[in-house]
Amino acid sequence: MATFAQPQTLVRPASSSSSESGLWSWLTTIDHKRIGILYGVSAIVFLFIGGLEAMLIRLQLARPENDLLSLDTYNSVFTMHGTTMIFLAVMPASTAWFNYLVPLQIGARDVAFPRLNALSFWLLLAGALILNLSFLAGAAPNAGWYGYAPLTEVLVGQTDTFNTGRNIEFWALGLQVLGISSLAASFNMIVTIFNLRAPGMTLMRMPIFTWATLITSILMVLAFPAITVALVLLQLDRFLGTHFYIPSQYVNGELTLTGGDPLLWQHLFWIFGHPEVYILILPAFGIVSEIIPVFSRKPLFGYAVMVYALAAIAFLGFGVWVHHMFTTGLGPTPTAIFAATTMLIAIPTGVKIFNWVGTMWGGQIRFSTPMLFAVGLVSQFTIGGISGVMHSSAPVDTQQNDSYFVVAHFHYVLFGGSIFALIAAVYFWFPKITGKMLDERLGKIHFWWTFLSFNAAFFPMHFLGLEGMPRRYASYGDGSGWWFWNVVVSIGSFALAASFVLLVYNIAKTLRSKERAPEDPWDAATLEWTTPSPPPVYNYKVIPTITNRDQFWADKYGTGQDHEEEADLEVRIGGMKIGSVDTEDENPEDQAATRRQNAQSGDSQSLGNIEEDEHIHMPNPSFYPLVVAIGLFLVAFGMIYSYPRLEIERLSLPVLSLFGLVVMLVGIAGWSLEPASDPEPDHDESVPLGTSSHA
Amino acid sequence: MATTALEVQRAGGGTTHGDSGHGGSSHPPTSTGIDSKKLLMWWFLGSECVLFGSLIATFMIYRNRAQDLSVNLQGIEGSGLAVSSGPFPNQVLDQLYTAVSAGVLLFSSFTMVLAVASVGRGNIKAFRVWTLATAMLGAIFLAGQYFEYTEFFHEGLSIQQNIFGASFFTLTGVHGMHVFVGVIWLTMLSIVSFRGGISKKDHTNVEVAGLYWHFIDIVWIVLFTLVYLLPYRDGAESAEEHTEGAMRLVQSLPFF
Ligand code: HEM
Ligand SMILES: [Cu+2]
Numbered sequence: 025m026a027t028f029a030q031p032q033t034l035v036r037p038a039s040s041s042s043s044e045s046g047l048w049s050w051l052t053t054i055d056h057k058r059i060g061i062l063y064g065v066s067a068i069v070f071l072f073i074g075g076l077e078a079m080l081i082r083l084q085l086a087r088p089e090n091d092l093l094s095l096d097t098y099n100s101v102f103t104m105h106g107t108t109m110i111f112l113a114v115m116p117a118s119t120a121w122f123n124y125l126v127p128l129q130i131g132a133r134d135v136a137f138p139r140l141n142a143l144s145f146w147l148l149l150a151g152a153l154i155l156n157l158s159f160l161a162g163a164a165p166n167a168g169w170y171g172y173a174p175l176t177e178v179l180v181g182q183t184d185t186f187n188t189g190r191n192i193e194f195w196a197l198g199l200q201v202l203g204i205s206s207l208a209a210s211f212n213m214i215v216t217i218f219n220l221r222a223p224g225m226t227l228m229r230m231p232i233f234t235w236a237t238l239i240t241s242i243l244m245v246l247a248f249p250a251i252t253v254a255l256v257l258l259q260l261d262r263f264l265g266t267h268f269y270i271p272s273q274y275v276n277g278e279l280t281l282t283g284g285d286p287l288l289w290q291h292l293f294w295i296f297g298h299p300e301v302y303i304l305i306l307p308a309f310g311i312v313s314e315i316i317p318v319f320s321r322k323p324l325f326g327y328a329v330m331v332y333a334l335a336a337i338a339f340l341g342f343g344v345w346v347h348h349m350f351t352t353g354l355g356p357t358p359t360a361i362f363a364a365t366t367m368l369i370a371i372p373t374g375v376k377i378f379n380w381v382g383t384m385w386g387g388q389i390r391f392s393t394p395m396l397f398a399v400g401l402v403s404q405f406t407i408g409g410i411s412g413v414m415h416s417s418a419p420v421d422t423q424q425n426d427s428y429f430v431v432a433h434f435h436y437v438l439f440g441g442s443i444f445a446l447i448a449a450v451y452f453w454f455p456k457i458t459g460k461m462l463d464e465r466l467g468k469i470h471f472w473w474t475f476l477s478f479n480a481a482f483f484p485m486h487f488l489g490l491e492g493m494p495r496r497y498a499s500y501g502d503g504s505g506w507w508f509w510n511v512v513v514s515i516g517s518f519a520l521a522a523s524f525v526l527l528v529y530n531i532a533k534t535l536r537s538k539e540r541a542p543e544d545p546w547d548a549a550t551l552e553w554t555t556p557s558p559p560p561v562y563n564y565k566v567i568p569t570i571t572n573r574d575q576f577w578a579d580k581y582g583t584g585q586d587h588e589e590e591a592d593l594e595v596r597i598g599g600m601k602i603g604s605v606d607t608e609d610e611n612p613e614d615q616a617a618t619r620r621q622n623a624q625s626g627d628s629q630s631l632g633n634i635e636e637d638e639h640i641h642m643p644n645p646s647f648y649p650l651v652v653a654i655g656l657f658l659v660a661f662g663m664i665y666s667y668p669r670l671e672i673e674r675l676s677l678p679v680l681s682l683f684g685l686v687v688m689l690v691g692i693a694g695w696s697l698e699p700a701s702d703p704e705p706d707h708d709e710s711v712p713l714g715t716s717s718h719a
Numbered sequence: 720m721a722t723t724a725l726e727v728q729r730a731g732g733g734t735t736h737g738d739s740g741h742g743g744s745s746h747p748p749t750s751t752g753i754d755s756k757k758l759l760m761w762w763f764l765g766s767e768c769v770l771f772g773s774l775i776a777t778f779m780i781y782r783n784r785a786q787d788l789s790v791n792l793q794g795i796e797g798s799g800l801a802v803s804s805g806p807f808p809n810q811v812l813d814q815l816y817t818a819v820s821a822g823v824l825l826f827s828s829f830t831m832v833l834a835v836a837s838v839g840r841g842n843i844k845a846f847r848v849w850t851l852a853t854a855m856l857g858a859i860f861l862a863g864q865y866f867e868y869t870e871f872f873h874e875g876l877s878i879q880q881n882i883f884g885a886s887f888f889t890l891t892g893v894h895g896m897h898v899f900v901g902v903i904w905l906t907m908l909s910i911v912s913f914r915g916g917i918s919k920k921d922h923t924n925v926e927v928a929g930l931y932w933h934f935i936d937i938v939w940i941v942l943f944t945l946v947y948l949l950p951y952r953d954g955a956e957s958a959e960e961h962t963e964g965a966m967r968l969v970q971s972l973p974f975f
Contacts, residue, residue, distance in 0.1 A: 136755045207766060215758045219749035245762055249770035257777065257889065264878055266885035268777070283784035283882040292773055 052645035054138035055561055059145050060124030061457070063116045066145075068528075070112035070152060075521050077105035086514040088502045098498035099166040100191070104155070106169030107195065110304065111202050112152045114438065117446045118307035119144075119206075122213055122237045124457065128552035128559060129231045131222025131568045136215040138643050139695065140208050146653030147205035151198045154660055158194035165195030168496065170297060171258075173269030173289040178262050190664055192262065196255045197660040203248045203255075204656070210241035210248075217241075222551075224570035231550045232330055236310025239334045240303055243341065247299035254292035263663075287352060294345035302341045304438060305405075306334060308445030309376055312398040315452050316380050318548045319395035320387025323574050326379045333372035333379075340369040350418045351425045359418045366416035370409065377406055392546070393467030397448030400475055404440025408433055411486070426496070429489025435482045447474070447527065454534070455541035459557040466530045474523040480516030484509040543620070549574035554619050562640045568619065579616040646698060651691030658684025760927045764934050767897075771938050774893055775945060778886040782808070782946075785881040786954035806876045807954035808883055813867070814947050820863035821943045824898070827856035828936045835929045841919040847912050850925075853932065854905040857898050864895050887946065894942055897935045904928055 053059060080101050084093045093101060123141065127134055135141050158164040167175040167187060176192045217238045221230070230238075257268040267273060267284035274280065317324045324330060346354065346362035380402050389395070411433040415421045424430055455461050488509050493500060500506050544553040551568060552559070553576055572578035662681030670677045749755055786807050834849035868888070871877075878888040908928060911917055917925075 137759070211759050211762050211766075214762050215755050218751050218758060219753070219755050221750040225750075245766045246769050249766050250773050253770060253773035253777070256893075260878070260885065260889060266878055266889075267882060268781075268885060281788055283781065283788050285780070288777065288780065292777075295773070 049645065051650055052142075052647045054134075054142045054643055054645055054649070056123050056127050056134050056138065056141060057457075057559065057561075057563075059141050060120045060122075062145050063120035063123060063148070066149065066152070067113050067117035067120055070108050070116070072524070073156070074105055074108035074113050075524065077101050077108065078517060079521055081105060082514040082517040084498060085500070085510050087511070088500055088504065088507050090499060093498060095498050096166065099168075099496075100159075100164035102496055103165045103168050103171075103195070104159075107155060107165065107199075109438070110169060110300070111199065112148075112155070114304050114442045114446070115206065116148055118240070118304070118442075119148075119209055121233070121307060121311065121446075121449055121453075122209070122241075125453070125552060126213060126216060126234055126237050127220070128555065128563055129234045129550055130217060130220060130225055131551055131564060131570065132216065132220035133562050133564065133567075133640070133642065135212050136219055137212050139646050139649050140212050142646070142649035143652055144205045144209035144212065146650050147201055147208065147656060150653050150657035150660070151200075151202035151205060153657065154194060154201060154664070155198035158191065158198075161190060161194070163190040163194060165198075166191045167195070170293055171195060171289075172293075173258070173261075173286040176258060176262075176289075177270050179270065179273050192258070193664040196258055196262075197663055200252065200255055201656060201660050203252050206244050207248050210244040213237055213241040214245065222568050222570050226570075228328065228331070229570055229573045229575075232313040232324060232327065233307075233310035233550075235331050235334055236306050236313070239338045240306045240310075243299045243303050243306070243338050246342070247296045247303065250292050251296035254289060254296070257292075258289070259663075287349070287354075290349050290352065291345070294348045295342070297348065298345040299338075299341045301434075301437070302337055304442050306337065308401065308405075308442045309334070311445040311449045311452075312380065312401050313376075314548075314550065315394050315398040315448055316383050316402075317574075318452075318546050319390045319392060319398070320384045321390075321547075322383055322387040323549070323577070324379070325382035325385070326375075327573065329375060330379055333375045336372040337369060340365060340372070344369060347416060347418075347421070350421045363416055363418045367413065370413050370416070373409055377402060377409075392451075393462070393464055393471055394448045394452035394546070396468065396471040397444050397451065397474075400471065401441055401444040401448070404436055404444060404475075404478070408436025408438075408440055411436065424489060426494055427489035428485045428493045428495055431495050432482050432485035432489060435485070439478060439482070444474075450527070450531075452546065453552075454531075455545050456552055456555075456557050456559070458535065459540055460534050460537060461539070461541040461545060462530050462534050466526065466533075470523060470526045470530065473526060474520065477516050477519035477523060481513055481520045482516070484512050484516075488513070544576075547580075549577040551575055554579075562642055565640070576616070576619065579619040644699070646695070648691045648695035648698065651694065652688055655684045655686070655688025655691055658687060660684075754923045756927050757923060757930070760930050764930065767934065767938075771894075771941075774890045775941065778890045779945065781882045781886040782949075783952045785883040786952045789955040790952075804881065805954050806871075806874050806880070806884075808887075808951040809953055811871050811874050811876050812947055812951075813870075816863070816867065817943065817947050820860050820867075821939060823856050823863070824860045824936055824939050827853045827860070828933050830856065831929050831932045835922070835925050838917065838919065838925045839922050843912055843917055846917065846925070847909055850905050850909045850912070854902050854909065857902040857905070857932075861895060861898055861902065864891065890942065891946065894935065894938060897938070901928075901932050901935055904931070 050058065050062070053062075080093060081098075084090050084098060084101075123135070126132075155165070165171070171192070174186055176195075177186045178188050178192075179186065217230070217234060257266075260266045261268050261270065261284075267282035269286050269289045270282060270284045271286070272279055272281050313324055313330060344362055344366045346358055347366045350359055350363075384399075391399075411429070415424060415430070415433065451462055451467055488506055489495075491506060493504070493506050500510070541557060543555070543557050546553075551570075554568070555563060568575075659681045662678040662684055665680065666678040668679050670679055670682065749758075751758070785805070789804060789807070830849045830852040834846055834853060837843075837845035837849060871884075876884045876887075878884050905928060908917065908925065
């Protein structure tokens, strides 16, 4: 039975401890919490860039026949707004929470592949850099976030056709790099969730946010390859002169049919694109499913059904992509089928809404800021969901397609859904990450400000759309009668943008204050709240043992409200039964205290004799992920700026890309040769425990 | 505390594993009992299925398109339209030649199995032989593809020539790149083994490489069937051959 009278040693080379806080330690970090923070900070930066672009859009449309932005600039601005918000703001923000929370929630010390995790982040930054450097090159992507062919195309040999600048190269290669980043992150999350769960944590005992992470990651793994292929074909069209998406070309001045089909792009894109919208929203669902129970002081209503609903949404999400193509004339049969599947998907989504309401029903609701934003999601997402069901009817969609009605719809789900939840998450988990509580009074003002200005900015878009205002137009006529609602929308948009200043102010103010938050300020149910704030690098001194779904509540309040049916819910993987624990009633107070102690000091009677915890092995920091990411960045960048070139027979290769390839290979070689963690603890200097991660 | 019942699973959520570099993995227990690297590979292959699925769908949509265009539009006088021309698949594809190289690749799955088995038994010498043999067979397959491509170039089929060339070279090229990566991977494994870096406990690492290798073999079976065995329609050599008109063209266009 180990007692920990002497300082417990955490073994790692002193020079590379991730409890350091210098720049180098951040560049080489492989700690999932730090990577989560890096993701989060990047997401906020890009949210502001995307917001700036939105402000430009709304300035331009604030009055009729405005010429603030040129037509070309307008194209670039809305394209980059959509691309930035989706790939650089919402997705990284979700990934930030995956990274920070999932290992803590499942009682693990890190993700399964920490260095791969770092690579995912650096690739995100590389892709983001490529996309945004396009502004400096004066060639920002300009074909919309879904880049329809042939707007993205170029006819080799013809100088004035379609999109001949580098705009689309920036877009396509930026997205390819981001795709690799997302794939790597998803593989990591899936393996982590399947393989690193604490003893006793069956799949059906996992926190619902972890479930959302798992399902979202599976969606990414199965959706991203489709856009990878779509973009490869696009690049072949542009670089090598194939005609996958162009039906005709000029040969010697004569129009020649090639057989290419622009609709192929639309299919491939939306086979990725529709799952992508669930990639954007499911993490948000996971977040509010954690928050609403805590502030209703009731376990999540219908946990199992919530899990099945997540899975059903993900599954059906692959069978609805044609609803984005109702107006392309595919004929009545496919249109009818896809209208039906689209309506079907409303069922599991509705189930989730009702379950949140069911969770609140009869609960002791506290309207703290996280809860306000979570309930905000339930209401606002529902509005977006309902206009979504409207689009699922093909004849109705034919009216609404490409109008501001659609813009209203997807902002209600993306902003009223994803962003609301992500803000709720910031208020909810901020004390865990920093040890400090965000100001509640400011938070409440922030919520109401956001809520009202959001509706002012986006609700009138429904009217504009129904009156026929098309999306993606840089201007509208004086006599159109649209100016009134456009003015309202623009004012609302600016107010909405300003609300984020309040959030940033709140964060800055809180970080500077000295007041410490309690470890479990909301009286929450999941494991991460048993750790100190911020959690140490290794998360748990002793890996926790799980006997209940809402484990920390069970510890604090006993298992009276327990799930008797638990045993029936056991899930087998690969023929192996995972966890077979009978829940016993213990004395709640003892239990909660033990839980905390275990997490923090490892000093407990029941879990004492575990040798593995004498030396907690954490993997070493590594800068090879960064090297590999830089290499890939150069490869992609060389393909955009393809001079000088190396000529070998028929081939003409961009030198920068070749150099990048070398850098990448060096990185990979270093990566595979460096030991992931120290082989023998005794060789290294030890850092006394307690120098916890700055996180 | 209900700890006793859990003792067996204790190590499940322990320290991180799977990322252990070259040092070899000593089967750390995981919640599922499946090695993390292996699980990673399975999910990777799942996403590869979508990648090849998308490429195959593209190919299937376009495999007869160049021929159909040439047949249907040749006869339309004065339409002002020209169509891109052959070579068409029936003129260039050599089933026998590719059947042989497909056989070579298939056989390499067999040697791969032997390589995995021998490292499992701790027989490193045999492992070396079979791994190198697998890599060699892969390289032979790639050489076969190189000569096939060269031959097609000589006959005038380049990636730009027509939509068949574009989809053919893209699909088989992406597969070829996968084989190339596999060859490099296996070569690295054998180099490491010559330097004494492979032992019985690397079984999982080798198994993971094997999973990848079998996967690209299976993909080739699908590709061989769809690209080489499934019959193509003929393209028109001259205007007189077919004058069915635009009807079939219209039918062939919306590919849904
Ligand atoms: C202050 C907040 C925001 C404002 C005022 C705003 C405004 C707009 C407007 C007016 C458009 C239509 C441009 C046009 O069609 O001409 C647009 C497009 C779009 N927005 Fe936002 N937006 C905001 C936040 C967001 C967020 C948070 C997301 C995603 C998470 C998002 C995603 C998109 C997308 C995907 C498009 C379509 C771009 C395209 O057509 O290619 N927006 N936004
Ligand atoms: Cu959709």
